[in-house]
Each structure stands twice: as C-alpha cells, then as structure tokens.
Amino acid sequence: MNVADEDRGYLLASMRAGEVVLVLGAGASATSTNRGGEAVKVGLALAKKIAERAGLNYGGEKLTDVLSATSRILSKKQLQDILTHEYVGVKPSPELERLFQYTWKRLYTWNIDDALLNLTGKSAQRRRFYNGLIDKAAEPEENGQLHIVYLHGDATKPEHSFILTETEYSSWLKSDKHFWYQRAAQDYFTFCPVFIGSTLDEPILSAELERAGRELNSTAGRAFLITPDVLSPIKRASLEARGIVHLQGALEEFSAWLAKNLPGGRSPKDVLATNNSFSDQVLDSLTRDDIQTAHFLRPVDALGLHQRIARISPGDKARLGREFLRGFPPSWLVAASDIPVKLEATTALLEQLKRAVENNERLFIVTGQAGSGKTTAVMMALLQYVEKNKEVALFDLSSDVRSIKRAFNLLRKISNKKIIIYIGDLFLFGDGFREDIDGLVGRDITVVSTARSGEWRDRLSRQFPGLEPFLFQRFVRKDFDPLIDRLIEYVPAPRFRQLSRPEQRKKLASSDSQLLIALREATESSNFSDIITNEFEKLPDDDTRLLLMIVGIATIARVGMSKEAAYEAYANISKSRPFDEALDALSGIVSVADNRRFYARHELYFRHILENVISFSELSLVIRSILKTYLKYEIPIVRSVNRLESTLFRFLLNHDFIYEHAKQHRELEHGRNIYSEFEVEFQLDGHYWLQYGLYLAEIGDLHSAIDMLRRSIQAYPDNPYVFHALASVQLQLARERPNYDAVTKSLIDEAVRSLKLRDAKSGIEVDEYPIVTLANGHIAALIKHGDLGAAKAYGAEYFDRLQQLDRQVNSPAIQHTKDKVFRFVTLGQWGEKHHSGRNRSGMGFG
Known part of the structure; x- marks a missing residue:
C-alpha cells in the first residue's frame, strides 16, 4: 500500500495520538469466514444468494435492488435465516483481529455480522458495543475504552431490524432519529477517519456530512479511504476535493502497513505517553485503570515550555502575543513567555502562593474580576515557583476529569514530590469538590485555582469556611510602561504608537476598567462597547454572526464548545456559508484553546453583544440549535456527557439566564417557547423540567410552574432542589390566591412540610437555604390572608432557626431574613416589596 510522505506523516501522527476513527465497510469482512467455514458473503455475493433463494435469475444487480425485488417472494423469516447463516458465528480474519492491537478513538461498522463480537486475540482496549438503530449516542471515553457501533443493525439481534433496502435507508433518513449517524458525522470532522472496504456511497452518512457542512476544499482535516479499487481520475479528484485520500489496498494490506510502521500495536499507555508527556518510569507503574485517570492529568514542565518558546518562529510568537493581548485565554506556553506582563499584584500573589504550599494548605484560591488578569498571573506565579523549587511537581487537571478523587490518589502514586495541582476555574467543579479536597488531609498536595469575586462571595466561600482567598486587584500605575511595551510589540495600533509615552500612559489611566477592556480601549481609541459592536456588525454575513453567537454562548458558560458540537449546531441554523469559511471569517475572534474547544475572544466581548446588539429571537434560535445537539444522548443528559458538556447544557436551560434576556x-x-419545543425530547430529564418550571414561575404562570416541577420530581425524584423549588412556588401561589380557602391552606401545608424536611436534612454548605424560603414565603402568605397570629408564632419559630444557622455560616440571605423576621415579630413590620411574577424567595435552584 503506497502512501505519500505527507499523508503517511499525518496518519501516523493521528494513530500515535489515538485520534483515528475506524469505519468498516463490507470489504473489511470479506476475508472473515461464516459458520460454514466459507468466506462471508458481502455485496454482490449476498445479492446472488438471496436472488437464487427466491428463484430469480441473478444478473449482477446490486443488493438493494435484489432485496426490493424479493421482498414479496421471501418471507421475513426466510431472509432472516440467510442473514443468520452468513452473519452469526463469524470467525474474524487474522488481519481484522490485528486491528485491535491499536488504540482507536471509535469504530463504526456498516456490517451486521458478529465478527467483532467474536474477537479472541490481544486487544489494546476494552470494547463497548452499540446498536445504532436503538441506542442513543455517547461521547468518546478515555482511550482504554473503545465504542463499537453497528450503524445498520446487529445480526445477533434481528428484532431491532436492519438497514438493508432503499426503503429502510429512506425511512431512517426521514426520521432524523439515527443518533449514531449524527455522532459519526461529528467524529468525521473532529478526528481522523479511516474508511476500509467502502465506496463511501452510504446515503445516511452522506446526508449527515452534507448537513454538517462538509464542502469542497474543506479544511476539516484529512480522511482516508482504503479500497482495492482502481479509481477513475474524476472519482479521485472528487475525493481529494473533500479532503479524502484514497489508498489502494485491502484490509490485509492496511494491517500489514500498520505492523510495519507501528510494530507491536499501539496501547492506551503509548497514547498517554504521546499526549501527556509522562516519564517512562511513571508509565511503567500505571495500571490499566490508572491510565484512564492519567488521561486528565498533564505534568507542567517549566523548562520544557521555555525551550518551546525559544524554538517558535517570530511570526508564531507575534500571533500568540496578539491573540493573548486581545483577550484569548492564556496557555501555559504564553505564561512561560515574556508576552504577559508581570503585574505589580503578581509579586504579592507569588508570596502568598509560597506560604500556602509550604504550609501544606489543601486549597489556594485567587479571586478577581473577569478580565482582571488573575488566571494569567496564577499560571505565571506557578511556573516561577516550580522553577525555583525543583522538589515540587506541577500538574494541570483537566476540567472534564471523571473522578477528582481518583486523580488525587493517582498523583500520590506517581510522584514522591510535593505536588501542586492547578485547576483553571473552581466554578466548574461544583459542590462535591469540598469532599475531594477533604481527602487531601495529611498529603503534600495543594490545589491552586481561580474564582470570580462575586461567585466566591455568593456561592463558593460557604463550601470552604475559614479560607481567605487572595484578591487579585486591577493593574496599577507601575504596570503602565511594561503594558505599553507589550502593546507596541504585539498589537497593530498605529494611532496608539504615534502617541508620546505620557499620552499612552494617559490612555491606560483613562480606562477605569478591567485590564482586558483597558488594553483594547487604549489601542483603538474608542469605547470598548463601540469597538465590539462595530466588529460584530462588520462580519461578512448572518451565518458568520450565528457561529460567533454559538461559540459566544458557550464562552459565557465558561466551558467553550467542542468542534463537533459547533459543527452540528451551526448546521442546524446556517443558510449558505460553509462552516470552515465562517470560522475563517472569525479568525482573531474565535480560537481553539488548549482543551481543544472553541472560545470567543473573551466572555466580556460576547456579553456586550448578547446584552446590547442581538435580538432575543436570534439568541433563542442559537440556544435551541445547541440544545438539539444533545438530543442524541441518553437521559438524563448531565449523566451522559462530560463535565464541560453538562455545564453547557445546564447553562443553556438556566431559567435566570433566559428570563433576564427575555425580560x-x-x-x-418567546422565552417560554425555548422550553416548550423540547417537551417530548427531554421529558425524562429532571433538570429540564426544573428549569422550565422555574422560568414559568418567573413570568408569573404559577399553576403551570407547579405542574412542571412535579414532572421534574417524577423524572428525577432524588434532586432536593426540585422539592425546594416546588415548595417556594406553592407558597407564592398561596399568597396570590384571593381566598384563604382549603386549596390555599393545602398549598401552604404541603410547602411548609417539605421545606421543614429539607431544612432538617440540608447541611450548612448549600447554595439555597430552605429556612430562608420558608420564613419569607410562609409568613408572607399568612400576612396576605390576615392570619397575623399564626404569622407571628411561626415568625418566632423561624427566627430561632435563622439565628442558629447565622452562627454557623456567613450568608447575606440568612442575615437579611433574620433581621426581617425579627422586625415583624417585635414591631409588626414586614415591609416586603412585592414584585409580581418573580421568585421572591430569591432562589436560584441550579
């Protein structure tokens, strides 16, 4: 099998990184044998056998035509007997067995035979099988787990049907329910696909690729087609135009080519060595389970980063500097370079970091505003610290890690040094992170992370009582000159460059904002809001703006968007511009971060567009297009996708986010319509119903809200937030009812019982306090209906509980409610301002 040097290099690099998706066509089964010891019949050979069984003369017609012609002659059982004889009990060929000595990102097959179920040889990966006709799609797992997907059905499970005839193809095309074909199209764009034994005339995949925007001259990366056919110049040119390289050969030849170029196979451990740079000594110590956890850990080598910086070209360094100073998130490579300025506040940060590590503190947090430069400063300080302290090892923990506890345990196993673990954004790790941190007691491990000042104050601080974060302040006058030097070196800004140094300092001083905004305003001599608005409006067309909105929403959610999901969401709503062209038009505005996800330049940029430029109809269109990309996964969604995708899904449905913009x-x-569109598809997802119900409560439709929240309990009865939310809305409805009748009393009684039960069960480290909702809602309802005696009696009870809780936790909500209840009990003053339709308990509920 002849492979051009450039193609060979790309394919082998993809194999080493574990980034190849294998797609098997009929030719891949041709050398396997059926239960009778004969070669498995595929294509025309199977068509001939079926035609003869039906008593028809066979003249070389294709399989789909034969199946159509014999559909009224052969019974379903007769056809099934033929398929069972040919495709159940298949012995895989040696060359097919050898493929599994290598690590693949995923394997799809158009074949229905069970050869892949009968593999007996050495396998690099565990295997998990999916039937594309009945199973929902799944995200790729760690490299130790291989998903094998039967796109057309499985001969061992005939009850789930097959895709064999033109009618069956057409039916599945129209249904839009073949979720694994949607996932296959995503994988096609994201990874390196290798097709073996196929003509690529498969209509469903073609439709999905077309829907996802695979156009001529696409820059989505190479794909490889391996067949023994001699292709015509026109056919070869057509493939090349779509980035598909034809390699003439059969499965046996491809297997031999792999054995020659990657002898001994390619294990997940080999892939880990390529991607995460662990030493040979560490790799040798890892078990199979360790390898899966190690996938999410990256050693950060300060010396190696400096060496990489020294090797990059001036042009590439200039591009890095320009992107960073324009707002893209920092990378370790940028942090190790001289591109970012060591701000005055960084020196104090480094001193605090030293003390935290030397005192073996479990958690060191740096807080600050979005765009303040805190993340860059933390990364710079960490690199500087480990350079001077060789006995300390630094690791970066990916935010989509499956088990934080396993990652912590593995680090202790693979390193005998003191360890610092960097976590980019504490917000993404949720409430359970406290328990993981508690497990570090007595270990030489310090976790370093960042948090927004407001998020730390309002939510995260109660998880870590007594922990005082380092507050990273905005830049000061001493920082002006080095900042100006970087701007002049990396950012093309003629007007700024022409100013005198005092005038340039004045420009920076005039922007009393975050560092990011100040730099942009200084170089472009205009208000930040005007700069961003003009940039957005000058994009070439609506399609390009839609792609920016798709990525921008994911950027505001702080998780970015995977390439494959961006393709699919864009395909749902774009009109004419191919994805690659739209992405090219967003160069300098959208980029790929170290975690291989798309981000808009900075959250601050897109938040301005969201709040001041685009319409709610456009926002709604984009939200719904992204939500549709989740329909292919099992319910509940948050358990079927990784941490980042789960966070994005929650954000898209968040009732506060949608309500504020709809208002x-x-x-x-129109905001309601975002939810109502998915009532059938997400009907078993408790989080969806929770957010739907809370949105309806926000807009004042309390009866419908209660209905939706009850559905959430039916879908996910273990979520305490739903019971809390339901009780809150019941109290609101009770207060708004005109009469203090049996229905009103029943609403109050049920809500009070539920909230008291929640209060008894909940700890102090929660986001929402049932007693706050209970005191506010219950007392207000009793006052509204004139039952002042009961209101004061309950007020005294609730005050005691609030006072008890106030001693345990510092919460503005508890303090405010306690004072409010005290005034009512002692002075008879309730003083609540009524805002119709709003959730007056102030509950966020996820």
Missing part, C-alpha cells in the same frame, strides 16, 4: 427584550412568551 430585557420584552419577549417573555
């Missing part, structure tokens, strides 16, 4: 544009009913 701003006076489109409250």
